[in-house]
Amino acid sequence: MASKGAGQQSGTIRWGILGCGRIAHTFAQDMAWVEGSEILAAAARQGDSAQAFAQQYGIPVSYQGYDALCQDPEIDAIYVATPHSHHLHHAEQALAAGKAVLCEKPLTVNLSQSQTLIQAVKSHQGYLMEGMWTYFLPAIQQAKQWVEQGRIGRLLQIKADFGYPMIYDPQGRAYNPQLGGGAVLDMGIYPLALAWLFCPEMPETIHQLQHHAATGVEDELLCLLRFPQYQVDAVLGTSFRAKLPNVAYLIGDKGQIAIEDFWRAPRCALYHQDELVEQFEDGRQGSGFEFQIAAVNRDLCEGRLENRTVPHQTSLALAQLMDRLLNRPAAS
Structure with a gap:
């Protein structure tokens, strides 16, 4: 530098x-x-x-x-x-x-x-x-701390989705393949990044369903990923077609963490079965x-x-994950 x-x-x-x-x-x-x-x-x-x-x-x-x-x-x-x-x-x-x-x-x-x-x-x-x-939001860091402390037992599942309806414009950034269009790069990176934060390894299997807009870019995707070392399954989704719940769940054998609007995550909540055990809210002044x-x-x-x-290795891993979801040839 x-x-x-x-x-x-x-x-x-x-x-x-x-x-x-x-x-x-x-x-x-x-x-x-x-x-x-x-x-x-x-x-x-x-x-x-x-x-x-x-x-x-x-x-x-x-x-x-x-x-x-x-x-x-x-x-x-x-x-x-x-x-x-x-x-x-x-x-x-x-x-x-x-x-x-x-x-x-x-x-x-x-x-x-x-x-x-x-x-x-x-x-x-x-x-x-x-x-x-x-990754820097206090609620996400709090959720990570709860998981590391064993507050939900052994992590078993991650569920997260992020989607908002986008007006179809074949020349606009969201739907134009020449401008990097598609839901995965735009919104899907958020649930992928959340899964990577808790299970930083390449999944051994990826099962997915995609829907495509007229321009050929994916405007909706659902996927199931299995992380072998962590023995965790992740169910992730993204969409330009509909408003999704935009909630993340970290599910363990003793409890779960719910993070509403997890991509901007102003708060998170810890549950044991149906009982709310603890809540966290960051009280931020800005948008995050x-x-x-x-x-x-x-x-x-x-x-x-x-x-x-967010080291460079994380950025490379997320790019590799998105390439796999989009069925792109492996980079050399």
């Missing part, structure tokens, strides 16, 4: 936002709840979009196009918020300019691209983290992005090149 800028030396991380779409708004809003960081610049393909975004959030600089943002010497870290079909190029561009990178999930559209990007990180001696913000932003800030201030909660 390039030598630390003044912001990193002083403990303040100076951020730039690359792409000013919907998810970038959540990032900018939640930055207000993170100490030791500030957003100094935003960039979009269209200059007026970047300017409007910057004005909305009191960001001092806006750029048309992304190269100027990457070359800005005042910026320490860049949040890549463009469509995932562009993540590889934009993250590489920022890394080559010596910036730390937080890249919105999924890291890229397939395992081969993720391998390429992580190799680029090593070549530039840079910092890269996939924005799997769910603030926890991952703070984690990246700590990494940079302490000189780490890789995050411990």
Whole structure:
């Protein structure tokens, strides 16, 4: 990684936002709840979009196009918020300019691209983290602690789904195969990531059912995964066709944990049979992005090149899992 800028030396991380779409708004809003960081610049393909975004959030600089943002010497870290079909190029561009990178999930559209990007990180001696913000949520961490403490006995099953109806637009990001469309990359990564968090190994078997939109991308998927070392079965689903319950259950032989809206997880609950034993609620002030932003800030201030909660190996594993679900040839 390039030598630390003044912001990193002083403990303040100076951020730039690359792409000013919907998810970038959540990032900018939640930055207000993170100490030791500030957003100094935003960039979009269209200059007026970047300017409007910057004005909305009191960001001092806006750029048309992304190269100027990457070359800005005042910026320490860049949040890549463009469509995932562009993540590889934009993250590489920022890394080559010596910036730390937080890249919105999924890291890229397939395992081969993720391998390429992580190799680029090593070549530039840079910092890269996939924005799997769910892993940093206090309720998810609390659920993991309960499992590790044996509060539900031996983990037997994981059930999780995530889906919202998406208006069909063959040219839009969700349904266009050229833009990395499909429910698995967009929403299905959340239940997959949850399963991996509790069972970090490749499943020995995957059984699945898919439904496809007219463009050929999957707009609904149900799958059953078996994790042999952990002796855990996972039932996962995702959908563009319907609103799913969006609840995760961690089921053990002595109890279970329910996590409503698990992808953003404001709370979780521990049950023994039908009895509610304990509840946890995080009382957050933002939307939940603030926890991952703070984690990246700590990494940079302490000189780490890789995050411990979402290491590169986890990003590669999730990419491999999605490739398997999408029946893609194995990457070399």
